[in-house]
């Protein structure tokens with residue numbers, strides 16, 4: 001994939017194929033559910049798992065002698081070790097081994113590292129046949145496609161599709177039924193396993209202390225491929241090497257839980273050396289090829305080096321809202337999905353990473369990643385580089401200027417509100433700025449939050465001191481919301497100030513304007529500095545504002561101020577949680593039943609909506625969390641943009657959530673995010689309110 005236009009037309013084509021999107025979505029939804037269930041069932045402490053695994057990967061990356069030690073040990077075990085700088089060196093080596101062994105067939109286990117260097121095609125060009133032995137990988141190979149997903153290469157294929165492919169390509173004559181397909185494929189593969197002279201695998205982990213390679217598979221093919229042929233060739237990325245065995249269990253568990261919701265992958269094989277079989281020592285060889293292919297360069301890059309910590313579990317794909325609709329053939333180059341964006345940009349070049357436009361900056365990939373890799377910020381960097389190369393899209397420029405536009409609209413309200421609703425101006429906005437006219441836009445208030453609170457008594461400060469951070473919505477659109485929050489804080493004994501903060505700057509991150517985002521972060525941190533040093537907390541009704549303070553600001557403006565701001569920032573309901581019992585809460589509406597609650601993406605990793613739902617329940621509502629496990633599709637301003645990569649994709653993502661809301665029987669919905677409420681309301685017709693608007697506080 002190269003151009004933006006091509007990307008748009010490919011998204012359009014996928015959106016028109018309801019069968020494809022349904023298969024893709026169901027597959028990802030099942031994976032999300034498996035992970036969720038496994039975490040619950042096995043009592044996994046996700047936070048701890050992330051911390052420990054990250055520590056292992058970071059310490060491995062910092063150890064400059066690790067690869068050398070691993071290679072030395074592998075050689076000591078009798079392996080032939082090659083440190084390959086490029087894919088071509090790998091291909092040359094494998095070809096040489098195959099010619100010497102007089103082998104024209106190579107059997108393989110699924111490996112993204114070999115995909116990265118186009119292993120199969122390169123060797124096939126040289127007259128060697130590569131046969132994939134992982135079922136999903138074999139299916140995509142037979143279908144002449146690339147894997148659509150890191151872990152589930154054929155996630156987009158139904159049982160019927162698979163039966164059709166194996167019958168057409170292998171003449172198996174099987175029914176479209178799981179068992180029949182498996183039996184048929186097994187019968188096809190068995191003689192190949194037994195006759196092949198060369199087996200190629202990747203390596204999930206390399207262990208330097210013993211020169212061992214860990215191979216994880218669920219189908220047992222990894223064991224056959226690595227042991228039945230006389231020659232076993234491992235192609236492993238240099239970033240997969242760790243120092244010692246005690247670092248392995250955490251990574252294996254983290255991989256299995258995140259990839260497929262298993263406590264452990266079915267077959268975890270440790271290959272250290274090839275001892276002669278039954279006294280035969282002839283021809284039993286092990287080759288370990290350690291691939292660089294741009295990794296050393298990536299390791300030196302402060303923005304992209306985190307990508308090297310990836311353990312290829314695929315969890316970021318399972319949770320990514322837009323990937324879950326369009327799949328990895330559109331949302332990917334060779335490496336698909338969220339982590340595929342920085343990986344592609346670094347290994348294959350920025351021009352191949354145009355699919356970064358499909359990232360809506362929901363942040364969920366970081367939240368789910370077992371290594372806590374900051375994928376969204378790496379993607380923001382890719383977007384910045386793409387913008388520098390090709391220029392900014394007009395719609396992205398428009399929405400990245402949201403604060404200026406909000407200020408103008410507020411100053412000119414109510415005229416601006418009238419203008420934003422006329423057919424002609426919406427038509428012009430769509431044509432000129434790419435703002436989809438089907439999307440309703442929020443109204444602007446002439447009075448800003450500060451004006452609304454003028455003359456009101458501050459809290460006595462007995463409970464503490466707070467900086468209230470309204471961001472755009474609670475300042476320019478609905479200052480009553482911000483005022484309600486400030487009044488509650490004051491009634492609880494907090495002294496509340498509203499210094500002259502800018503917006504959070506999230507759209508700058510979303511649209512690759514990192515320099516502008518950094519300037520906003522630096523400005524806000526400068527304003528916050530004296531307050532933070534005096535012990536103030538920062539509180540916001542907008543989860544995105546807190547998300548920015550706790551995450552992106554630390555990357556955009558690293559230092560003491562951003563660390564302090566991250567540690568002292570809270571969403572409104574999280575902050576008042578301990579004092580909630582002191583409030584007399586009553587409902588403002590008779591909902592006649594449940595309130596459906598939606599958790600905004602940026603709040604998932606912060607509070608998961610726990611305190612906001614408790615607030616509603618305390619007021620007497622019966623709250624039911626309605627969710628698909630991913631984004632509602634709106635994603636800030638993404639769903640306001642016109643066309644396939646905007647409104648159309650946004651509504652396609654939201655469709656399943658809309659269905660769940662309609663089926664929930666809720667007549668009222670609640671969410672803390674202003675943009676999510678627009679999306680849910682437009683997709684369902686259900687009235688959606690901020691929790692503060694549903695409760696009278698006495």
Ligand code: SF4
Pocket residue numbers: 316319320321322323337338358359360361362363364365366375376379
């Ligand atoms: S931030 Fe969200 S949309 Fe972007 S890649 Fe990650 S999961 Fe996908």
Ligand code: SF4
Pocket residue numbers: 150258309310311312313314315316317339365368369370371372373375
């Ligand atoms: S980036 Fe994280 S979640 Fe995505 S595949 Fe790698 S380890 Fe898994």
